Amino acid sequence: xxxxxxxxxxxxLKTGQSMTLQCAQDMNHEYMSWxxxxxxxxxxxxxxxxxxxxxxxxxxxxxxxxxxxTTEDFPLRLLSAAPSQTSVYFCASKLYRALNTEAFFGQxxxxxxx
Amino acid sequence: GENVEQHPSTLSVQEGDSAxxxxxxxxxxxxxxxxxxxxxxxxxxxxxxxxxxVGEKKDQRIAVTLNKTAKHFSLHITETQPEDSxxxxxxxxxxAGNMLTFGGGTRLMVKP
Numbered sequence: 001x002x003x004x005x006x007x008x009x010x011x012x013l014k015t016g017q018s019m020t021l022q023c024a025q026d027m028n029h030e031y032m033s034w035x036x037x038x039x040x041x042x043x044x045x046x047x048x049x050x051x052x053x054x055x056x057x058x059x060x061x062x063x064x065x066x067x068x069x070t071t072e073d074f075p076l077r078l079l080s081a082a083p084s085q086t087s088v089y090f091c092a093s094k095l096y097r098a099l100n101t102e103a104f105f106g107q108x109x110x111x112x113x114x
Numbered sequence: 115g116e117n118v119e120q121h122p123s124t125l126s127v128q129e130g131d132s133a134x135x136x137x138x139x140x141x142x143x144x145x146x147x148x149x150x151x152x153x154x155x156x157x158x159x160x161x162x163x164x165x166x167x168v169g170e171k172k173d174q175r176i177a178v179t180l181n182k183t184a185k186h187f188s189l190h191i192t193e194t195q196p197e198d199s200x201x202x203x204x205x206x207x208x209x210a211g212n213m214l215t216f217g218g219g220t221r222l223m224v225k226p
Contacts, residue, residue: 040219041218042216042219056212090157090158102163105157105159
């Protein structure tokens with residue numbers, strides 16, 4: 001049981017490049033989400049999904065796209081990276097129908113855009 | 115949407131002392147309040163949570179209190195140890211269960 005797995009752990013991009021951050025979970029959680037963590041800003045919600053085929057925007061969605069074709073995977077796409085997207089990105093999953101349950105986080109992806 | 119404010123942003127205590135971190139939230143419909151601990155370079159991990167129908171919950175040296183009327187909740191750590199040094203985040207989840215909003219974090223430093 002691996003929990004929530006993110007890849008890659010580190011990435012450097014040039015401004016304007018695109019890339020996909022991968023997130024997979026093996027706990028059969030309906031709910032998956034992406035956060036970014038900037039110094040002194042806590043964790044801010046980018047996008048979330050409550051099940052396959054369903055996605056919605058969080059607090060800071062601009063510049064990011066997501067899709068949810070399976071229960072297990074929830075990739076985050078940066079179409080044209082900008083220095084303002086330099087951050088640590090965390091994927092998290094939890095049960096949804098049970099509403100108030102623990103969210104499990106991946107190990108994070110440290111992204112630098114130069 | 116929900117807004118969660120957390121204070122203080124940094125807290126330094128002597129080993130053995132108590133530490134208290136406070137959070138306020140804006141959405142009166144929020145009904146679940148978890149606390150996460152994040153060690154340097156690691157992922158956030160749940161340490162304790164409280165639901166809106168409970169006023170206080172305790173787990174060994176940590177406790178959380180909730181005042182729904184005032185819309186604030188607090189984390190209490192007693193007999194602090196150096197391994198308690200980390201960043202602590204409070205959070206609130208909305209009634210629909212689809213938005214988990216975090217406070218800005220508190221960096222706790224426990225000096226031996």
